[in-house]
Amino acid sequence: MNTRHLNFVLVVLLLATVATFEIGERGVAGPLAMATLLAISFVKGRLVVLDFMGLRGVKFFWRGLLLGWLLLVSTLIAVAYWIAMK
Amino acid sequence: METQPHSTTPHAGPAAAPPGDLAIWFFILAELLAFGVFFAAYAFARARHVELFNEMQQTLDRQAGALNTVLLITGSWCVARAVEAVGRARSHTGARWLAAGIACGGGFLVVKGFEYAAKFGAGINLSTNTFYMFYLSLTFFHFMHVILGLVILIALWWKTRQGAYGPADMNGIESGAAYWHMVDLVWIVLFPLVYVMR
Numbered sequence: 328m329n330t331r332h333l334n335f336v337l338v339v340l341l342l343a344t345v346a347t348f349e350i351g352e353r354g355v356a357g358p359l360a361m362a363t364l365l366a367i368s369f370v371k372g373r374l375v376v377l378d379f380m381g382l383r384g385v386k387f388f389w390r391g392l393l394l395g396w397l398l399l400v401s402t403l404i405a406v407a408y409w410i411a412m413k
Numbered sequence: 414m415e416t417q418p419h420s421t422t423p424h425a426g427p428a429a430a431p432p433g434d435l436a437i438w439f440f441i442l443a444e445l446l447a448f449g450v451f452f453a454a455y456a457f458a459r460a461r462h463v464e465l466f467n468e469m470q471q472t473l474d475r476q477a478g479a480l481n482t483v484l485l486i487t488g489s490w491c492v493a494r495a496v497e498a499v500g501r502a503r504s505h506t507g508a509r510w511l512a513a514g515i516a517c518g519g520g521f522l523v524v525k526g527f528e529y530a531a532k533f534g535a536g537i538n539l540s541t542n543t544f545y546m547f548y549l550s551l552t553f554f555h556f557m558h559v560i561l562g563l564v565i566l567i568a569l570w571w572k573t574r575q576g577a578y579g580p581a582d583m584n585g586i587e588s589g590a591a592y593w594h595m596v597d598l599v600w601i602v603l604f605p606l607v608y609v610m611r
Contacts, residue, residue: 333490333494334490347609356467361610364609365605368601371601375489379490379597380595380598381591385432389430393445396445396449400452400602401602404453404456407457408610411460411463
């Protein structure tokens with residue numbers, strides 16, 4: 328992994344964190360806010376897994392395990408929030 | 414002539430195993446499973462007490478949570494830069510990046526310490542209500558992982574300064590780095606879930 332790409336990933340992660348914080352500051356709630364927050368969280372987690380953990384060039388099995396965890400946790404959270412909204 | 418590490422061989426397909434020791438990845442998966450159960454338990458508990466969770470969430474210090482996110486992400490980046498530097502036989506540069514990562518992790522503990530002090534000072538504890546039972550236990554579980562991650566980073570920093578790692582021996586530093594990134598990954602889910610989502 329070259330340094331330029333790592334620096335780019337850092338900038339994306341910091342911008343995504345600002346977006347998450349702003350959603351909280353504006354007090355936005357509801358299904359769209361929940362989906363946006365989970366999507367931002369998934370994108371951030373994916374970058375950490377692929378670029379910081381170094382799994383981008385590794386067989387899909389390992390990437391799949393970690394990204395699968397991220398997807399499963401996001402889905403469970405979404406289901407729980409959907410139940411709460413009913 | 415010095416041989417290149419296997420992972421940098423041109424035209425090689427995807428590596429069969431992840432960076433570092435295989436054992437650390439099984440450990441990471443076990444940790445992620447535990448945190449996953451915790452996150453799901455929080456979300457489903459919230460579904461039964463929506464008003465309480467939304468009200469209590471407003472009493473959290475979101476700025477401190479965001480600052481801690483920045484510290485962990487930056488710390489993770491520093492550690493990734495350290496691994497990259499050591500992989501290019503620049504141990505001293507790698508040690509400096511590790512020191513920066515340790516500083517970020519230490520900053521996280523300080524910020525979280527202030528947050529805990531404010532909550533305990535207000536008389537909040539595990540039995541205050543369901544929200545705070547989850548908030549305190551979930552964040553403290555993560556807090557303990559940050560401490561363990563810092564111990565690992567300090568050991569890596571010490572050994573990297575001594576030149577123990579290099580392009581031909583990345584196993585130790587890659588294993589420790591993977592654990593630290595796991596701590597970051599968990600917080601990336603925890604922050605929006607506990608501090609923001611409502």
